Amino acid sequence: MRTLSKTTGALVAAAACGLLLAPAAHATKGDNGTVKIHDSKTGEELKKNEPKVCEFYLDAFKFDAAQKVTWEIQAWANNELEKGTTVEEGAFTLDGQGHGRTEDMTLPDGQYKLFWSWEGMKGAPKHKVFKSDCPDETPDPSGSPSEDPSGTPTPTDTPSEDPSGTPSENPSETPSATPSETPGTPAPSETAPGGSEPTATPSASEGATDGNLAETGSSTPVGALAAAAAALVAGGAFLVMRRRKAQQH
Secondary structure (H helix, E strand, O other): OHHHHHHHHHHHHHHHHHHHHHHHHHOHHHHHHHEEEOOOOOOOOOOOOEEOOOOEEEEOOOOOOOOEEEEEEEEEEEEOOOOOOOEEHHHHOOOOOEEEEOEEOOOOOEEEEEEEOOOOOOOOOEEEEEEEOOOOOOOOOOOOOOOOOOOOHHHOOOOOOOOOOOEOOHHHHHHOOOOOOOOOOOOOOOOOOOHOOOOOOOOOOHHHHHOOOOOHHHOOOOOOOOOHHHHHHHHHHHHHHHHHHHHHO
16 A cells, blocks of 8 residues: 555656646747837847837847847838838847847838747747838038029129219230221331430321411422512612602693
8 A cells, every 4th residue: 555655656747847847848948039120329238129120120038148040021001012022131140148139120001910920939920010210301401402403604604884873994915006097107216316305296197187277397389478478679779669650640
């Protein structure tokens, strides 16, 4: 009787140990890990999930140390892709605490689903549904157009002006001298031989302007003067002879 009781007690103890160890053997630490969707500005240490993001990353916790994981993101709804189309995927190894994260990434607006698998996994991949929603880009209010929309040239494109408003001329284009002489009339030399001042000779145009002014100097004809003198002598002789005849009568 005592032998039977001892045998029965040993069997019960073995069965109890088996029941206690069975769940532990079935559920590994990796299966108990979790993965979260994080906004790119959210810290890695936070264990919250953010289902609506723009720029984001995947953050994993409580997996086995140095465990290898693979992940895949598929288009799900409200986008131009067919449901189930893979849009992003990757693989990496977790650290010694079973933690790791992906690089930051963005997706076109719409709904997506994450599938997360790991080495030695016993159950189904972990999954998360999330939405990508990025704000529309707006122009920079501080920006200014590089060109005048009216097409008006800048001040550097117009010639400079003096205070009177008349455009300045290029000195190289200004005539070196303005001819004051009448075409065809030679200009007098500046200094007469011997250093004396030159005598101004009236031009033909000046003579025409003076009208009936008598000519003087060497320009008067000698013959005309002689004829005038002879006429005066003859007139004087005629008057003398006439006076004598009147006295005789």
